Amino acid sequence: MARNRKILRRFSWVVMASLLLTGCSTQIPVLQPQGPVAQQEFGLIEWSFFLMLFVAIVVFILFGVFIYRYRNTPNNKAPYEPDMEGSRKLEFIWTLIPVIIVLLIAVPTVRTTYALQAPPKTAKTDPLVIDVTSAAWKWIFQYPKSGLETVNYLVIPANEPVQFNLTSVGPMNTFWIPSLGGMEFNMPNVTLGLWLQADHPGIYLGRSANFSGVGFEHMSFTVKALSIPQFNTWVSAVKKTAPALSNAENNQILYTHGLSPKLTFSSYPSTKTTGTAGMSGM
């Protein structure tokens, strides 16, 4: 029977989805959070998924039963009431239940939205600040405290919140490291904040999720989370060995369309990039 096959197929999706979403693979970063931000977001994903799965299963069961039971065959004994108007009681129930479900999702949503605004106050030191600029089609990371700059790769300390200040020169991008947490826009002339934390040392993949022209798919970067002593060692090694960033090279990186290899600098010019000036080189 075609109808039975359809019901079976619907059911098999549900099973398949549950299997895949519970993580039988090792490469679903959104579902394998590596830090508190991604962890809280994952919690909401799970909670909303299972509530929605419950609703979907109820609908699928009613759907399957009704199309089987009320099919138009000559010897179908099921009751037929062509003039049935509706039912206030039933309609009230299926308005009320979604209201409750929406509340069950809305409350944790709002709570988490507020909670994720800033790094927790309990952190011992001020979080490390990294200024992130997207320029077509590169990622520029500046560490104001130590004055160093990296291009197309990011090194952060593990177990400590990192405050990112995001901006852009030219088109918009989004800064996304799925293992550590969700994305935020890089927009010209605006600075948006996003904090992330890696719970343990490791290497993660980041990318832009917002289309910004033909080179956009190559706007990925690696994120290396190091233990705090290792991170400090890395900082002092960069300060000692990497070249300083000249004004000319800085402009070249910011204002010329194109890809770039990974670069490291021990300092960068003090002029703040705002995205307003000097776009003539395009």
Place this chain on the structure above:
Amino acid sequence: MSMFPHNYLIYGADVSIVGATALIIFVLTYFKKWKWLWDNWITTVDHKRIGIMYILAAFAMFFRGGTDGLLMRTQLALPNLHFLSAQHYDEIFTTHGTIMILFMAMPMLIGLINVAVPLQIGARDVAFPYLNAISFWTFFFGAMLFNISFVFGGSPDAGWTSYAPLSELQFDPGPGENYYLLGLQLAGIGTIATGVNFLVTILKMRAPGMTLMKMPQFTWATLITSIIIIFAFPVLTVALALLTIDRLMGAHFFTIAAGGMPMMWVNLFWIWGHPEVYIVILPAFGILSDVISTFSGKKIFGYSAMVVSLATIAALSFTVWVHHFFTMGAGAAVNSFFGVSTMLIAIPTGVKIFNWLFTMYRGRIRFTTPMLWALAFIPTFVVGGMTGVMLAVAPADYQYHNSYFLVSHFHYVLIGGTVFGAFAGIYYWWPKMFGHKLNERLGRWHVGTFVLFFNMTFFPMYIVGLMGMTRRMYTYPAGLGWTALNLIETIGAFGQGASMMIMAVNIVRSIKFGERDVTGDIWDGRTLEWSTTSPAAEYNFSVLPHVTSVDEWWEEKKRGVVRPDHATFKPIHMPNNSGWPFLIGLSFFVAGFGLVFNWWLSAIVGALGIITFLFLRSFDYNTDHYIPVDEVKRVEAAAGR
């Protein structure tokens, strides 16, 4: 940028466009059909013919947009492919999105609205038939202007959302983006006029006795949709105009250089764009209500709740636009508000889903092709809707935003809702449009294969999105675990293409072999469109019906009413055909094409054309005629009445 993009795929497409055009011209000339085409179609003001032209154009655009989709899926089948260049891929995803929303989904639904709504309300025409023709021709020429970008000058490549500053001249030189702005602008003019037209038609032209709460569900959906169009489309008009002025005249509405706000484009775009997704889903909801009720042999369950939920969805659709950019740093209060307001839409939508289910409860379900589309819709749309609620969870959306999870969600609701609904409508009203049925066996194959391959294409996208794949990537590296899922998606996409070929075969075969509809009521329908002949005569109803209940025709059949009553025939007042709407559309095209290339001469010629034809029309006093009783009798007799 050169006038003709250098790429062999594009050359191939150019050749096929030129070939198809030459073939059409040859066929029309050889069979001496030019006059027939002009008299019966190009100059028509008959809402049914205009509806059919909308649907034909939408099918052509479906083919174009679908081919775009297949090209994209081919490019993404495996990692590191070089089937398309990055630039070409960017153009294709831009045109795919724009065409499918604005030149496929909308005209398909507006076509069905044109065909069915005046018949459902027992009217002889729409309120402004001449304006209706202008709407069609501005849409048509807008679509053509958008499509020739592909042949002349290069297609738009900044995405269907065209976010500034990427879409500004500085980052996107050349005419491609201008085509987007002007093509949409022309089509938008037609859409606003259609919204006004159907609002007035439904409010003022219902048959005697049809109170608002006795209107069929599809008519209700159209009324609500018209209201959304009237509120939402002017925002698009303004946004497109501002960006056009930026690009053509060097203004800075959206550029930073002189204090413009790129963010304002995003706001304006989605203040239109979110209601837009309801403009394309509510009419589909209306079709599904009528189809489910007809083929369950039952009244719609909870009529007034269905109407209230349509109105609630429409109102909420204007309060959720920020959910398209939760990640733009609007702050926790704003994100919370728009997250919760988005979730609220699930409540009226849920009410509709349960009412549809309970319309089948204690019914007698006939598994006809339109009903199969409606049945396929329910679980598919539930999957799409549920993931929509997940996307509304603002912090979680930080992980879904612009990923394939989102891409999958909107294909589940737009295909599972709008396209399944439109197909249900097309199979349902086909006999009313053309006087014959589409083949049911091929129809079942079409539904079955399409639903199967649709899920094969889009379900894996949820997973690959959670794996970190973002939309609009023209290629991806190996080793991220994305390959197998992408390959499955590509196979599914080609399956959907093959499934559409079944529909094409069905249409061609049914013209010759399809079951003829001699009664006008081939589905045992419930609403007034089934009380007249198939296809309906120019005047729709020889005698206007008098309405006493929601399922008027169903009740009349039960009471044994026989239509029409020959004694009551009177002369029928109808509008004359007119060539002006076509010429006005053509002038818009000439003006638009000029603006695309900054050829001001062409723009001025086009603008003068528009003004001249409007002026001449205002002195055209020969706009209407009466059909004498004898002719009405002859037409009715020919239809066996």
